Amino acid sequence: MKLTAQQIEKLYAFTKQHYVEYYDLQTELVDHLANGIELQWQENPKLTFREALDIEFKKYGIFGFSDLVEERQKAMSKTYYKLVFRLVKQYFTFPRIMQTLFFILTLYMVLKFIPYKENVVLGLMISVLIFVFYSSFKWRRLISRRKKEKQKIWMYEEIVYSCGSSLGIFQLMIQIPIQILSSHRSSSFLSTETGVIFAAIFVVGFAVFAYVLTIEIPKNAKEYIAKVHPEYKII
Amino acid sequence: MSNSKLYKGSLITIILKLLSENDKMYGYEITQKVKALTKGELNITEGALYPALHKLEADGVLEVEVTKVDNRLRKYYKLTEKGTTETANKLSELQKYIETMQALVNSKTRLA
Incomplete structure (x- = not known):
């Protein structure tokens, strides 16, 4: 199952909420999160978009995206x-x-x-x-x-x-x-x-x-x- | 191995090696490829991968390309000419290091 355009927009909003204000970095992270979510759906199709996103975001650790922005x-x-x-x-x-x-x-x-x-x-x-x-x-x-x-x-x-x-x-x-x-x-x-x-x-x-x-x-x-x-x- | 600090210094070499075998790759693809090749032994975290890719890009070792895939944009990385030379150097460095470590680990020194 692939993400819809609307869900992609939600991912952009999500990265923005987590202090990534630059479109270039947002784009890279959105694609990464989207790939992760799609893979999770392959393994467990019952997961909701939000549940899958939360699992993916946890992989970034407690500081979320902030280290990535700084680097x-x-x-x-x-x-x-x-x-x-x-x-x-x-x-x-x-x-x-x-x-x-x-x-x-x-x-x-x-x-x-x-x-x-x-x-x-x-x-x-x-x-x-x-x-x-x-x-x-x-x-x-x-x-x-x-x-x-x-x-x-x-x-x-x-x-x-x-x-x-x-x-x-x-x-x-x-x-x-x-x-x-x-x-x-x-x-x-x-x-x-x-x-x-x-x-x-x-x-x-x-x-x-x-x-x-x-x-x-x-x-x-x-x-x-x-x-x-x-x-x-x-x- | 996933928590091991051993592979940290080799992350750049791993990325370069993969890119030398594939024309272009995107971030997620690199993490999955490493996972598959090492049968899940090595897990490259997002927090380590992207800073490494961005640094290599700033150093002129990698160049980027963006394509629309499905309904989103995907950023691909590929080796520049400088990157190809760098890969050969890094690989031979790593090879030497592995040999040295093997010699050390396999040596049968006896404590008198």
């Missing part, structure tokens, strides 16, 4: 960071390296000849940071609205649009210039040739990282999501 999030984040790394790397290899070098050189020239270099470096980094926070906030709001409206949410989609958990990395990265510049050697650091070169490379690298996370990946998000979730295109 999948870890795996998806790994996929995401691989993508980020690949895209950021492109800016430092041919042919894009010329463009990156141009930005580094321009910033180097500017920093070399202006006073208050520390403030300019910090100002630039804080502007980039504000932009990243704003973009991430905008997408997070959109996702939470869709959750409220009970629309389908894809795990990788959420990771891509909310820039993974990179905001922590950004906060960490901005600590580096703050620490350097707030130390009493700051003025001497940026007055050296090495200091200016380091600052120019660091700020441009920071901006490239931010650009990839907030503009480049979300721009092609659908393509990346469909690669990870093939069902994204079927639905």
